[in-house]
Amino acid sequence: MSIDVIDPGDDWNEEERQIRARQMAMYSVKALAVGREVARKYILFPDLKTVLAAFDRAYQLSRELGIPQGLLLNGPPGSSKTSVVDYFIKSLPPMPDVVDGFGALYLRLRPGASAGFIVSQLLSALRHPFTNVRAERVATMRDIAFEAMEHKGTRMVFIDEAQCLALRGRGRVSDDRDSSAGNLLRELMDRGKVAIGILADLRLQSLDHVDAALADRVTARITLSHFDNDAIWAAFVAELARIKAIDMTLLAEPAVRAATHAATLGCRRAVKRLVTEAVLIAVDAGSNRVRLEHLQLAFRRTNGPSDVLPNPYGSA
Known part of the structure; x- marks a missing residue:
């Protein structure tokens, strides 16, 4: 967007001087x-090595044993939760059954996120041409996402800002009757055969009060701190x-x-x-x-x- 500067006290030369002065102040x-x-x-300080070892374990076992693999990583903002996931994804070694760049996917939630929102995020991470998910098409688009993950060899999905799972929107706490997102994540582990890495701030200490069945699948819990x-x-x-x-x-x-x-x-x-x-x-x-x-x-x-x-x- 262009900006027209109007300053009655300056002529064009003075305005140009001010712009150049601002440019000179840049690095x-x-x-x-x-x-x-x-x-x-x-x-890679010791705490991050512990986290990476947990990621490696879940990633390796996700499609091998038929047992859901999941972990909850929480900590305050700035404690390296997102950056360690970024490092993990970028440092994954090539595997013959995994399409490069799709071994692990990263999603970010928002308050009140529904199953449809998560499916849309999955499709976007998988670079699917159609990512709009209407309420009546959630199941169909979910199956498309699961099939795409299988074809690409996806082994792990990271869910950031997962404290949003405990909110129904506008700060209201979730309960067992509002578990479409939790149910989708369970399906992702059970039917999609991928591991789940849940990243959250300290408001989400446990998944027990969010979705007991999901908590039973997400057994590893690690906390990072400053x-x-x-x-x-x-x-x-x-x-x-x-x-x-x-x-x-x-x-x-x-x-x-x-x-x-x-x-x-x-x-x-x-x-x-x-x-x-x-x-x-x-x-x-x-x-x-x-x-x-x-x-x-x-x-x-x-x-x-x-x-x-x-x-x-x-x-x-």
């Missing part, structure tokens, strides 16, 4: 390239500091490591956002290493100017 191509290299690094300021955090930051795109050894210094924990509260997403921003700033400042002033400015840019949250790195 450089070089900074963005280095930032992307840092942002795409994925550190980092405490402890030895595991120190090891995580040490690995982060070893990334070779730019010198980030400052991050491993005890005082800076503690400040970074205070700045992010151990949230992995916040850590990636903050550190990547500091890298962008450092590169455009002509530095080959991240310095304290870069972290100070990165904190201000990612959190906004606020007196409520003091800058853990001090003031520039």
